[in-house]
Structure formats: C-alpha cells, structure tokens
Amino acid sequence: MTGAISPDRIEQLAKAFDADPHARVMQNAVTKTAVDAVALDHRAAVAAERSMSHQLDDWSATNQKMSGRCWMFAGLNLLRVGAAEKLGVKEFEFSQSYLQFWDKLEKANFWLESILQTADRDVDDRTVAHLLGSPTEDGGQWTMFVALVQKHGLVPKSVMPETQSSSETRQLNRNLGDVLRQSARDLRAAAASGESADALRERKDGVLETVHRILAIHLGTPPTSFDWQWRDKDKGFHRDGTLTPQEFAQRYATLPLDDYVCLVHDPRPTSPVGRTFTVEHLGNVVGGPPVVYLNVDVATMKRIAADSIVGGEPVWFGCDAGKMHDRDGGVWDANLFDYDAVYGTTSDMTKVDRLLHGATAMNHAMLFSGVDVVDGVPRRWRVENSWGTDKADKGFWTMTDGWFDEHVFETACRVDALPAELRDAIATPPIVLPAWDPMGALAQ
Template identity: 35%
Template sequence: MGYKLTLQELENFSADFNKSSQNQVVARAAQKSGVLAAAYNDRVQNELTRVFSTELATDNVTNQRQSGRCWEFATLNILRHNFGQKYHCKNFTFSQSYNFFWDKIERANNFYNYIIATASEPLDSRIVRTHLNNAGKDGGHFQMATALIEKYGVVPSYAMPESFNANNTAGFGKALGDKLKKDALVLRKLKQAGEDEKIKLVREQFLSEVYRMTAIAVGEPPKKFDLEYRDDDKNYHLDKELTPLEFLHKYMGDVDFNDYVLLANAPDHEYNKLYSLPDANNIDGTCHIQWLNVPIEYLERASVNQLKDGEAVWFGNDVGEQSDRQKGYLDSNLYQLSDLFGVDLKMSKADRLRTGAGYFSHAMALVGVDEDQGHIRQWKVENSWGEKNGDKGFFVMNNEWFKEYVYEVAVHKKYLTSEQITLAEGPAIELPAWDSLA
C-alpha cells in the first residue's frame, strides 16, 4: 500500500516554507534568473588563474559541433599534438569525418553480430534493448578511436573536411538507427529459424546499404592524398600519394596505442581490478574496451607525469556537472545548489555512479597542470567545442573537480606501478552493456 499525501501535510509544508522570509528572497532570485545563476559562486573566477607550471604548446582548438564525437576528437587531438611536436606544426589537424565514417560501418557490423548472438533472448530483454537503444548513436571510448586509427589510419583535415551531417549527426543518426533496428528484426528471425547461410547474404546486403547511407551523408573517405603543410618556421613540406595507413606509419610510427592503459576511478567497483565492456566494441576482434580501476591519486600522478614528459592526456569525465561552458570553468564548488535550496544535495562519487546521477559523458585532453610543491592546484583542458567556449576553447579545472568528475585517463604503462602493469595485462572481469562505466 502506497503512502498518500494529505491536505493537512501540504498545508504544513507551505507554512514551514513561508515562516522564513529568506526563502522568499531566494525564491525570487531563482525564479528570475534560474537556479544555476542564483547558485553561481563568483569566487571561482578568483581561484582559477589559467597559469600552469607545466603546459604544452597549444594554439587552435577543434569543434565537434552538434555531434557526440568527443572521444574521436580527443584521441585525434592527442595524436595531433604528437605530430605537432615532432614536425614543428602545432596547428596541424586530422580529419574527424574520416574516422567517423569508418566507425559507422564497423559499428553497424558489430551491431549485427550482437543481434545475431542474442537472437534467443526476448526482444524486450535488457541486453537486446541496450543494443537497440545504442543503434545509430555517436558516443564511444578511447580504445574504439584507437582501433579505428590502427585499422584505417588517419588523414589531414583538408583531405576529408567536415560535412553538415558530421557536424550535426542527429538526422543521419536517426535514419541509420531506424535502419539498424529494422534489420535487427530480420536477422533475429533468420537466426531463430536456423538459416545461417542466408544470414551471410542478408547481412552483406545490409552492410552495403549502411555504406551507401554513410557515403551519402558524410562522403566517401579518400584512398590516397598529398600531405602538404607549412611548419611553424614557414618551411614548406609535400609528400605525395600517401594512403591513410602509410601516413600513420611513416609519420607517427612511434605511437603505439598498445602501450596505453585506461586508468579508471569508479568507486562503485572494486579497486585494483581490470574490467572490460565487450558489448560496446566497435571493431570485431580488435577493439577491447578495458579499464584498470584504481584510487584517484593514481590517475592524478600518472597524468602529471605524462604531461611533464610532453604528452597530452585523454580523459573521460562528466562535463555537465559543476561547469560553466561560456567561461570555461570546471570547479566542484561552482554551483552551490545545496545552499540555494537549503537541502543537502551532495552525493559521493560512488553513489552518483550507482544511481546514474553521474556518468562518463564527455572526453577531452589535459594539456597543462599547475602544481605547488607537489600539490595539484588546477589543470588546463583542451576541449572540442570551438573557440567561443572558455578561453579560446581551453577550460581550466580545479583538482577537486578532477577527483569528483573524472572517471578515466589514458596513460602509458610506464606511469603505472609494476603491480598495475601486471593487472592491466589481464584477465579482465566482463561488465554488462548497461554498467555504470559504459
């Protein structure tokens, strides 16, 4: 039997609210300007200085616009910083559309794999619904981006420029998602009937149609291109007729993505364990999404050490929490909503993950850190939201925000302890597709 509110209780609530004149003052401010503006902590701007003791050479930023490609942008930003340092060309950029194209093809193929593998499950089962809900979506993980790079290489941004549908993915994503869901019903029926030979022919037709749709929406990727650029010293460079993989291996052959480990801080999971998410891979057989879950101080120290060695750090976070997009602030005390409402709204990081109040929603790159005798004060963050957000596209993040809202960083194995290196080599505990780390 449920609990029913009585009219007397509602009268009591109203009386309790109105007995304090301060509630009326706060209510007027919140109703006029919105709860976030009313709870905004102006002192933050005095504490986030944008001066960093360690800072990489950066200039322009990229812009993912109205798309969920942050994981691809952040990974390519790490790669372009590597290229920029090596070839003295800090504003060189890679084509995000190129990798976006191949992700759609590969992800459709793996979607069909998952649908066929779960054909014996009810259509409304949790695993089948999860795959159907993800059909046509943009979001992804670090290893998904590196798997695409390793298989298909990279091209300069001018070799496959951004298109409307790459910048604004909702329309194409809806059409592609609808097609994949329709295909799923056909493949499930064939699998349930035991028609495995027919499945091969049908899925090949389906994949050809996905290719057609993606080529129409985004454009076909180039098979060869000429590498042409001027470095920071205005020297001209030309290398003709490169394939995307030749470009990757010739100019960035020293980048070994197998040397990276994703350190996670998910306190709703047991620490010092390697976890994997097999139901979210985009490339069959080669992409393995894995995290080594450790206390937050290991993410901090590994990130600092990698920055001091001159390399940016890919990190996954919950950018919608305690952030000012326009000013580029990430501060755990930015909006004091508990004070505004007079209600304790604070939750632990573990509880936010357990309840879905917190989740990995965005990926960016750390390009600087400010330390005072080993104490981390703040971080410089390269975002992919264009120059009109933050300080010409760069955000500043205090370390408390890092502790509360950063969930993973991609760092080299050499920054791990020997025990962590052993753990990172497996075996991994498989997580379901709906896990909080997903």
Template identity: 40%
Template sequence: MTLNLTSDILEMLNNSFYKDPKNLLAQNACTKYDPLEMCLSRKRLEEIQHVFTHKVDEVKPMTNQKSSGRCWIFALLNAMRIPFVKQYNLEEFEFSQAHLFFWDKVERCNFFLNTVVDVAKRGEKVEGRLFAFLLQDPTSDGGQWDMLVNLVTRYGVMPKKCFPDSYSSESSLRMNSILKSKLREYAKLLQDMVTEGLPQEKIRESIEEFMQNIYRIIAICLGIPPKTFTWEYYDKTKQYCVVENMEPKQFYENFVKSLYNVENKICLVSDPRPSNPFGKGYTVDCLGNMVGGRKTFYINQPIEVLAQLATQSIEANEGVWLGCEVSKRFSAKHGIEDLQIHDYPSVFGVEVYTGLSKADRLIFGDSLMTHAMLITAVTLDKDTKQPRKWRVENSWGDDRGEKGYLLITQEWFEQFVFEVVVDKRFVPDDILQICNVEPTVLPAWDPMGNLATIFKSQYE
C-alpha cells in the first residue's frame, strides 16, 4: 500500500511539529544560522585536545590545494617530504604538486580515450550504465594510490619553486570544463569508428591527433614542466646549496627514492560489504590514469588492521596516506572528525549518519571515499596500547583546525576511513601474499573506486 500525502496527513504532520516547543526553537536557530553549527556539541569540544602521544617530524609550510581536486597528490608529496627535509636539513619545503597534476591530466585524458575504445569493443552501448558513468567525468582531478605510483615512476618529482602553481592548477574548474567537452566529443568519434569496424591503426592515429589538441589545452592552462631544472636553496645552517641540470625522474631516483619509495607501499582498504570478503584483492574496472601503467589494487582488511599498521608507521616516523569520507561528522572550523561532535537529536529529534552500518552506507549510497590526507600522529591508550585519536595533515591551508591539521577520533576512523597506504615492511607476510593473487574486479561505479575531492570552498 502506498502513502498518499492527503490534506489530513499533512495537517497531522504540521500539528505534530508545532506540538513540541523545541521544534520552534530549533527552527528559529536553523533558519538564521548554519544548521550544522547549531548541532555543534560544546561539551564534546571541551573534551577533545589536539595533543598526541606519537608524532612524526611534521614539515612546513602547510599546503593548500585551493579550488582543485589534488588532495591525493598533496597527501603523497606531504608524506614524501618528511624524510626528504630531514635528510637534506631543510627549514621548509614543498614538492611541485603542479608537476604531477600536469602529467596526470595528460595521461588521464589519453587513458580515457583508450578506455572508450576498449569499452566500445566490449559491445557496451552509449546508453548503458558503464558508458554513462565514464562520460560523467572524463578527467576528474581526484585519483588513487596506484595512479600516483604511475606518475612518480614515469615522471619523477621536483621542487615546487622550479614549477609553481598556475591559476588552473589552483582553480581547475574552467580547464576541466574545456577538457571534458572535448573528450566527450572525441569519445563519440571513437565509438563511431569502432562501430564502423575501422582498423586499430586508424583508431590509434585518431587518438594521437586528438591528444595533440588535448595536450595544447593543458599546456596553455598549466604551463609545461621543464625537462631539466636547477634548484638553489639554503639549508637550516644558511649554507647555500644547488642541484643543477636535473631531470625530475633523475631527481626522484637519486634524491628521494631511497628515502620514500612509492613502489614499496601497500594500499589497504576496509570494505565491510558482505559481497567483498576480507583477505582478498580487488581492483576497479576502467579505473586508472596511464595506458600500460599499474592498475589500482586494494587489499581488503578489517579496519582494526588498517589502524594497527598505521600506528606502526607513525611510530617509525613515517606518515600514512589516508582515504576517507571527510564531510561526515566533521567540524571544519575546529578541525575535528568525531561521531559525537554534533548533537543532532537535540536539534532535529533524530540521529544522523549512524542509522546504517558502514557496509550498508556503502550499499545504499550514503558513504564513499571523498578525500585524501596524511596521518602524522596518533595517541595510544596507556593500558590497551590501542589508538584513541589521530592527527591528520590536510591540504586546505592553515586557517582550519589546529593550523591546518585535523583530529580524528578512533570511533570516526572506524566508520569513515576506507583506505591507508603503508610501507610493506609493516605488513605481515600473509597479507603481502594477496598481492600475488588475481584481484576481483569491481564495477567502474563502485564506491571503492571513488576518491573525488571536497573543495575547501565547500566549508567556508
């Protein structure tokens, strides 16, 4: 039987609302101010402090991705600079996020065009779910860990001073809009070529022609990273130093790789859905950024394992790349991620975000990874030695939270953290062995494939 909202039922709902005076107070407040701020728990704020028992050597300055979806790049480079700054005795340092962003855009567009051809050859229809999903966002700013490995191993890294940000790296909306339109145009042409049965060589030549236009657009908006660079700097002792005529890949291999080797990291997720058992490897259909590059690969483990390995990494002075759903139970101003930071029942009369289990939120579309950051500290319980709270380096500048750092409670970690990346030396052999097993392929639209970006402006 269906419910029809008759005038009698609507009158009942209205009378029920006005019957409780607390609803009027809540309405007065929430119609004038941010409803989330009205739910903020003063008591909980008094209980939480940004102080931790174990902390890595954090590095300045606090980074800022601004109005772009580069969080995953920032999180990696923030992790990479921790041992780099210590090794070379630097006061502060940033790797060039724009350098990796440029090459990701070029590679990602080429990957999309080739994926369109592959999907068309499968017999997928443009009106079908897979094509519709791919065309929705052909060149997302966001990305996953193995995409970073592809970029760093092929293109290396370089100091930010040698390739600084541009307008479109800090605010990517306009450039992305142009690229998406062209990529959809080229997707139609390629799909037609496959339907007409054109030879593979002709299709490849067309992709090369399309990529000339794509590369030009990206280069105009972002600039082109130099093939070689010279980096001049002062160390902490004010000693002048210089690295001359260095290729970015050479710079990574000679100066960084021994300190932070991206190929030695293991990506673990915690996906509790019954359809995806723990102890298995997973990948996502059509997810990648480089033709011929590494495919995205996850090892699924209980969330307690992710917390344990992250703790070991922090204790060894190595930051942990983190994928989470940043917006749930989040006080942006105070930089606190906590299940009790908002008192929804006192304002709305119902609890929010905890009515479904973590697995059910994934199944029913109420949860997915939206942001990447870097764990830099943990507090362990003095008796159980289990984590109680975490410190996270964000990439939204220093005007939020504790000068840009967030605090994550362990309860929040268990509900809204989905992914961590740790060095393989911390990972038990039985888990490492999963890397040798053919992964289960999840559909392209699966939430485990999503690492979209929450722009800082959404919290201003």
C-alpha cells in the first residue's frame, strides 16, 4: 500500500542505526539512564546562579500536591505577602481548598451554561467536543482567580484546611466529570425536545445541587463566618471577632485586584500587539469579570515585571513549565538540555511555530519573587513555585531570561504600570478567539 513502511525499508533503518557509533552509544546510555540526565548541559545548569540583585521572598514555598491549583496558589501567594505583613506574622497561607470548592462549583455552572448555549449544535461540533473534553479541570487563569476572590472572599488555611481530595483531585474530577457529562446529555436532549429556557435552567439547578453535595463530601463545607484570632511573630495576641470570608478578604487581602490587567505574549502573526483578546467559553464565574488579555511584546512584559519586583511587589505569571527544566536542581534555561546531540536532530521551532503546531501552551502559574538586574537589564528571575520545599532552593527556582522569552506567556500587572498607549488599548473591544485556541489553555 502506498505510504506503508516496507520490510526492505525497515531493514535499511536498522542497518543505518547499527552503522552509527554515536547512536549506539546513546542507546547504551538512555536504556540505562533517563534521557534528561544524559542530555543535561552541565555548564548551563551550573551557570544558573541563585542569588539575585532584588529578592523579595522571606517565606516558605507552598505545595499544591497532586492537584492542578497552581494558578490559585500563585494568586494566593501574591496576596499572602501583604496579609502576613498586616497580621505581623512570618508565615501565613490563605485556604486554597476554600477557593477550590467555589471554583469547581462556579466552573460547573459556567460549563453547564455553555452546554445550554451550544445545545443546538451536533455533539461532534468542534466547540461542543472541546467542552465535553474538559468539564471539570483544576486549572485556571488570573482573571478567574480574581473573580473567585471578588465573589466569595477568602479564609485562613486553618479555617478550611486541606483534605485528601483537595490535595489529590483525580478521583474527584473523574466522578464529577461523569456527573457533568451525563447532565450534558440530558440537557441537550431536553433542549432538542423543545423544553423552555426556564425548564432547562431548572434542570441545571438540580445538577448544581448534586455538584455542591459532591464537593462538600470531598472538600468540606465552606464556612459562612468564623472567629479570627492569632498570635504575631512577637507572641502578641490579637482577636478580630467574627468575620465573613468577604470581610476577611477586604481586611487582609491588601492588593487592589481591580487595578490589575492580564498581559500575554502571543507572537503569532494573527495576534497584533496592543490589542485585547478573549476566548469563547473561557471562565468560571457567570457574571464575573470576563477573561480578557492585552497582547504585548515580551520586552514590555519583562520590563513591567522587573519594575514591579524592584518596587517591592511579586508578580503572578503563567508559562509552559515542562520545557527545558531540571526539577531536582530547580532551573529553567532555554538551552538546558541538548536533545539534538542525543538524537542527531536539528530543533529550530520558534515560539510562533510551537503555538501554531500544538507544541506549547501555558500550563503552569507561579510567582516571580526576585530578579537579577545588570545595567538595567534582567538576566535571571527567582520563582516561587508551589511544588513543595524538597526541590530547588527550598521550593524557589531560577529562570534564565532566555527561558522567559521562549516559554512565558502571561503576567498580571497593575494598569498604571502600562505605557499610555497600552492603557488606552485595554478599553477596546477584544478580538474573540475560538474555545480551542492555545491562549485559552489553563494553568494546571
């Protein structure tokens, strides 16, 4: 058959491999050792100096464990800096499982609304298929984090601590996904039979009752109020009485989240710099702030991030964390591994190429907590990860500036940090991208 691999060709391939001494050496190495250990460029790993000219972190790294809550951890890690200062404590964490509960309930509602909006399309329509493929992801975006805090507030970790399912979400997501897909089947069938919009939303409300019950079983019931008292780092005792989560957020989340905008670096030719974008069916809170990005060049993104750190404020960011990273050493460098030397290949895909051909997308969010600036130019970045304290520098990673160029996609910054022309661009109507566009990827 035309296009099939013939027996003769298979024989030729085997002979060519056997005749290549480099390939045989690599086979000996990689069959006994992980390929990343073989391909690691020792000089690049050693060159990633951990010290920074500007370093903010004086706290411990957090641990999202076996969950996709990095975006939530990064957002709460940004807010906890001011909270710890206001409380007079060295270490403080907001409850990640509290926001996780509300995120999953809100996401279920948002997803069910999308199912209703697309109920007149075939089940194999590309948008419908995209929705059915991911009804209950852990991941999120900066704007989705802001929406949760604005609507549901915050509580200390001691008030709603981690559970087995908050730290390891696979079984919760599996079972919740089954419930939601079944509900999608039933809602689509009811819509096809001519049920009214009110009747369909009544059905949806019944699904949400089930989702709430499942979440409460797995994560616990979120508090509506709680007594708050604590001791500061000098052992002084404080009591703030009974607070709702919204009141707690207003008092101890000191950053003005309304004043932030999400920047992206999308270098594709179809994505002009200085324009805003949104993605269909992307979000978590119905009626919350829409997910809108402002596309900027990477130099602008880096300058704003560095200025924020130098000014004393960490920076939330999203990236493709799986590229060129040494998990044990805690290093991201664009040239950290020489896979071409191992495989005898030539890798020349650009950031644009990778986006267009499905080779990259944002998949992880963290916090910049330091930057090394030389003659006004950043050359390295310090990163607070949420993978625990047993890797890297007790959970803090080092990123080279070249890696930032290639693999960072998003940052959150204050609007007043933007140049005037970009501030004006925020108010322009966003270009709408399809639901499956890589700019709609969730950090998880």
